[in-house]
Amino acid sequence: MAVAAHRSATYADLMAVPEHLVAEIIDGTLETHPRPRPQHALAVSDLSTVLGPPFRQGRGGPGGWLFMVEPELHLGTHVVVPDLAGWRRPRMPSMPEDAFLETAPDWVCEILSPSTARLDRGPKRRIYAEAGIGHLWLLDPGEGFLEGFALADGRWVVLATVQRGETVALAPFDAVPFPLDDLFPFADPAAPALPET
Template identity: 55%
Template sequence: MKPLKKNATYDDLREVPEHFVAEIFDGELYASPRPALPHTRTASVLGAVLLNAFDRSRNGPGGWLVLNEPELHFGNDVLVPDIAAWRRTCLPALPPDAFLTLAPDWVCDVPSPSTETIDRGAKLRIYAREGVRHAWLIDPLRQSLEVFERDRRGRGCSARCSRAGRTRAPHRSMPSSSSSGRFGSSATDRQPFGRPCAAVPIMTKSATVIRQRARAETDV
């Protein structure tokens, strides 16, 4: 995907028609078309699971605030993840604004063929820079889930997912890059969140991964 404009401002972003998702990365304005139905369905199902268990405390631990497609402002960068969540200890209530400047604790993007490059590139890099601890990429066409994590000391690691479909939370002792704003299981990783986990079927495994994440968080 090519940028619509370089050295873009928020005023430029506001001129983008509403049927596009407009974002700014490193001064470049991008306008993504609204996703196809498999993308929308995947984000909707996962959002519902998260909202009930983590936001509204129905069959889950609660303690989180979950939003679909929030607009995030990090300096001059403007990002719109498909789903994002904040711990209520960090964000007890939503501000009256149309955007948030506080980085979420968890984000999820559902890449489409037109957005995969920026979802895996600029967005992951900016999430890492802003201190996002958990990032997910779900591909409904490949039926895969990729999980990335950063601990409180800024060390990164990737989730381990077996090809048989079983998913394990990241090992806290896994060695990682110590570079500022980077995640990874070795210093040679070039992706900002390190190497992705193996692919797993998403519709049957997402709830399991969510619960494992909750248990892992209580041990930190």
């Protein structure tokens, strides 16, 4: 019995995916998953808010970074969409005109969820290493932890795992530590209660 040859997904296949789905091409396969749930989206927003002032604008920190939420990255034959990515400013001297980027970021963060954890921990982590991305963070808002990795000789080295109640001081953003709990506002027992109506 003959086995059908695998046809690699094309960018046209990706563009045909409905807008309510995130689409990526990983190892020649079109991967789709739903848009992030509120917990996931809030974690991305909060992390961007925490990192922006000190690391992009230089307010209370070194500055010199650019951040993008869900950029479409073309890394070789792969098309990936990390939840948050950062570039050191000298590596992106001008605003890209295309809807996608071919310059690999210096740092990526993936927010783990049941629909994406397999890809984030598996092939996407490998693709980021192959592209020479220096740092990777994996944030799990459901379990309340953040894993930081640095690329060394083409392999990921674990820097630390930060749990709820602890302070994040992970490269490349260790110059301005912040409480991990800042990324989990609905898990905060000290959050103000709404007034009764």
